[in-house]
C-alpha cells in the first residue's frame with residue numbers, strides 16, 4: 001500500500017510539513033511505505049495557470065493517482081487551508097481521490113480556526129471522491145516545537161491525537177489490503193463452463 005505525504009505550505013521551514021514528516025516516519029516504523037510531494041516545489045506558473053500539460057504537474061498528479069492513502073498537511077491561512085494546496089487540488093480529476101484514505105493535518109496560530117479542516121478541506125476531499133476521510137488533526141504553533149537537537153516535540157494532547165490518527169490510518173490500510181487480496185477478478189459469463 002502506497003502513502004503519499006502531501007505538503008501544502010508555501011513556507012520553509014514549515015511547521016505543518018514537519019508534522020507531516022513526523023507522521024510519515026511513524027507510519028514507516030509500522031512497515032508502511034511513503035513518498036513525499038511538496039506543492040511549493042511545483043512550478044508556480046504552471047500551478048497558477050492550471051497548465052495540465054506541464055511535465056512536473058503530470059508527475060505530481062500521477063503520484064496522487066498511485067497512492068492508496070494521502071496524508072495532507074496545510075497551514076491555516078485566513079481561516080482556511082492554504083491557497084497553493086487548493087491550486088493543486090483543483091488540478092486533480094473530479095474523482096482524483098477515488099478509493100483513497102485521507103488523513104488531513106493542519107497547524108495554525110491559535111485554536112480559533114481549528115474547524116478550518118472540517119468546514120473547508122473535508123468537503124473538497126469528499127467532492128474528489130475520497131473513500132474515507134479520517135478524523136483530522138489540528139495543532140497550534142504552541143503545541144509543536146522543533147529544535148535541531150531534539151527534532152519535533154509535541155505536547156501531550158496533540159501527541160495522543162497524532163498517535164490515534166497514525167494507528168487509525170495504519171489499521172485502515174491493513175484492512176484495505178486484505179480486501180484487495182480477497183477480491184477476485186470478475187469472469188465474463190461467456191467464459192463460465194458448466195458441467196451439468
Ligand SMILES: Cc1cc2nc3c(=O)[nH]c(=O)nc-3n(C[C@H](O)[C@H](O)[C@H](O)COP(=O)(O)O)c2cc1C
Pocket residue numbers: 009010011013014015016017074075076077078079080107108109110111112113140141
Ligand atoms: C498569511 C498567513 C495567514 C495566517 N492566517 C491564520 C489564521 O487565519 N488562523 C490561524 O490560526 N493562524 C493563521 N496563521 C498562522 C499559521 O497558520 C501558523 O503559523 C502555521 O503553523 C504555519 O504553518 P507552516 O509553517 O506550515 O506554514 C497565518 C499565517 C500566515 C503567514
